[in-house]
Amino acid sequence: GQQLNQSPQSMFIQEGEDVSMNCTSSSIFNTWLWYKQDPGEGPVLLIALYKAGELTSNGRLTAQFGITRKDSFLNISASIPSDVGIYFCAGHPREETSGSRLTFGEGTQLTVNP
Amino acid sequence: KAGVTQTPRYLIKTRGQQVTLSCSPISGHRSVSWYQQTPGQGLQFLFEYFSETQRNKGNFPGRFSGRQFSNSRSEMNVSTLELGDSALYLCASSLVTGTANYGYTFGSGTRLTVV
Numbered sequence: 001g002q003q004l005n006q007s008p009q010s011m012f013i014q015e016g017e018d019v020s021m022n023c024t025s026s027s028i029f030n031t032w033l034w035y036k037q038d039p040g041e042g043p044v045l046l047i048a049l050y051k052a053g054e055l056t057s058n059g060r061l062t063a064q065f066g067i068t069r070k071d072s073f074l075n076i077s078a079s080i081p082s083d084v085g086i087y088f089c090a091g092h093p094r095e096e097t098s099g100s101r102l103t104f105g106e107g108t109q110l111t112v113n114p
Numbered sequence: 115k116a117g118v119t120q121t122p123r124y125l126i127k128t129r130g131q132q133v134t135l136s137c138s139p140i141s142g143h144r145s146v147s148w149y150q151q152t153p154g155q156g157l158q159f160l161f162e163y164f165s166e167t168q169r170n171k172g173n174f175p176g177r178f179s180g181r182q183f184s185n186s187r188s189e190m191n192v193s194t195l196e197l198g199d200s201a202l203y204l205c206a207s208s209l210v211t212g213t214a215n216y217g218y219t220f221g222s223g224t225r226l227t228v229v
Contacts, residue, residue, distance in 0.1 A: 003156055041223070043204075099147075100206075100212065100218065102206075
């Protein structure tokens, strides 16, 4: 099925470093979402973006909705050990026919060394 | 407020058997979406139910089916299980359909292993 192109696939960083990951798509999305998934759990929403160009922060997390509506990035500043997990981007076209269907990126596995 | 509840958490089945998974949405949520998560394919949309009607369907074979009850609880069924059906099955609930906001929340999933 269709997926978003998310990069990098994995990152190994030191505690305190900043992290950046991004997603691109060949299709336009009108909503971009960023999730974090811990082992054995479902994804938890971190940030939601609803307007092209929008820049939104949630604590140490900042995400932007690309102007073309085909990309988004997530930054994590001053990483801490509990940031470890898999981060997913997801898009929603916000069309009537799409219901609540989300398209997901492949995920970025983040490892933080203390 | 209780979150999305999926049961069972873990399941082991044999090839050829069928399985039923359950998802209880957050109280008041009327939309339930199901996803399959595997290491190779990532998170793939299965289907969505809203007000007891299938609203949307992903690209999965007919062995995968679902339904929703009047209290918004949803079940998905997989018949004639194959080894490749081993996955984490996630459901997500939201207040309404047609959008990714209004409290779109995932459950913890059911880990299905087919042997």
